[in-house]
Amino acid sequence: MMKNLPENRYPKTYYADKQKFETSKSDWWCSGFYPGTLIYLDEATKKSVFEKEIDRVFQDLQKEQFNKTTHDLGFMMFCSFGNANRLNPTPEYATILMNSAKSLASRFDGKVGCIKSWDAKDDSYLVIIDNMMNLELLFWASEYSGDKSYYDIAIKHANTTLKNHFRPDHSSYHVINYNSKTGEVKQKKTAQGYADESAWARGQAWGLYGYTVMYRATKDKKYLDQAVAIAEFILNNPNLPKDKVPYWDFNAPNIPDALRDSSAGAVMASALLELNSYVDKEHSKKYLNAAKTILETLTTNEYIAEEGTNGGFLLKHGVGHIPQKSEIDVPLTYGDYYLVEAMLRYKKLGK
Numbered sequence: 001m002m003k004n005l006p007e008n009r010y011p012k013t014y015y016a017d018k019q020k021f022e023t024s025k026s027d028w029w030c031s032g033f034y035p036g037t038l039i040y041l042d043e044a045t046k047k048s049v050f051e052k053e054i055d056r057v058f059q060d061l062q063k064e065q066f067n068k069t070t071h072d073l074g075f076m077m078f079c080s081f082g083n084a085n086r087l088n089p090t091p092e093y094a095t096i097l098m099n100s101a102k103s104l105a106s107r108f109d110g111k112v113g114c115i116k117s118w119d120a121k122d123d124s125y126l127v128i129i130d131n132m133m134n135l136e137l138l139f140w141a142s143e144y145s146g147d148k149s150y151y152d153i154a155i156k157h158a159n160t161t162l163k164n165h166f167r168p169d170h171s172s173y174h175v176i177n178y179n180s181k182t183g184e185v186k187q188k189k190t191a192q193g194y195a196d197e198s199a200w201a202r203g204q205a206w207g208l209y210g211y212t213v214m215y216r217a218t219k220d221k222k223y224l225d226q227a228v229a230i231a232e233f234i235l236n237n238p239n240l241p242k243d244k245v246p247y248w249d250f251n252a253p254n255i256p257d258a259l260r261d262s263s264a265g266a267v268m269a270s271a272l273l274e275l276n277s278y279v280d281k282e283h284s285k286k287y288l289n290a291a292k293t294i295l296e297t298l299t300t301n302e303y304i305a306e307e308g309t310n311g312g313f314l315l316k317h318g319v320g321h322i323p324q325k326s327e328i329d330v331p332l333t334y335g336d337y338y339l340v341e342a343m344l345r346y347k348k349l350g351k
Contacts, residue, residue, distance in 0.1 A: 132210025
């Protein structure tokens with residue numbers, strides 16, 4: 001993959017039928033996953049095999065610290081520079097992360113109580129469940145700088161999302177459209193799922209991971225309760241296959257012939273491996289076993305690509321955006337990132 005990656009481009013996916021390696025610029029929401037994966041691999045092997053490549057990518061990616069047009073700065077900058085700073089703290093990394101947090105915080109609106117996900121021309125204020133994944137950057141910024149405003153924004157966003165994004169069964173909507181002038185909910189819908197009232201699998205995974213992080217950062221039990229409720233929705237769902245890798249949507253119309261989403265499985269496994277350490281013995285065993293089953297499945301030949309195939313990506317069978325007919329049954333850069341993260345977490349638990 002490194003050899004085939006054009007300068008200042010980032011891996012997105014690979015279409016085997018066309019032998020097409022698709023890449024993005026640094027402002028794409030997935031740009032942080034490639035360097036983040038390399039950092040994890042260096043951490044796992046205790047060798048600096050990818051150090052030069054990481055530095056090369058960082059020279060281009062760092063400009064996104066000033067990008068105020070996206071809510072994805074956690075994905076872009078914390079998965080990359082955040083991981084680098086965790087292993088080797090430097091003032092340069094800290095400055096980039098603080099500027100990234102400032103840019104992310106600029107998208108917060110107190111009246112709505114959320115960070116805006118997608119810009120809209122009218123009075124719509126669109127917030128997606130994925131945005132829970134970007135709050136970890138704000139917690140880091142608050143702890144590093146001593147500025148509580150970042151912490152407060154993360155809390156407010158999580159609380160507003162907790163109030164409006166979830167159904168009685170603890171499944172999540174993908175998109176909430178707020179009125180930007182009043183803060184009231186205008187619409188609850190999907191973008192990437194099967195239907196407005198369906199449970200898009202990766203969306204459930206983002207929520208599970210996000211509220212697990214919320215509990216880690218705050219130790220507020222309501223976030224733990226929410227993470228557990230989401231985990232129970234996922235793991236007790238009659239449409240979850242025995243091997244625990246979910247269909248792309250829990251309500252997809254053609255189950256059991258619906259496509260699986262390996263990326264959703266990877267995110268779920270990683271989240272469950274953290275959540276298992278916060279719960280009682282019964283739940284801990286359940287979550288650890290589920291994560292283990294997911295990882296065992298994702299590391300079979302069905303999901304792991306042979307070396308030299310799949311465009312250099314690790315995981316096969318990811319599902320990006322079926323309604324938009326985009327990235328269907330292909331490798332996805334974030335699938336690889338969360339798979340490697342989950343495997344590292346599992347390895348550390350073994351110790």
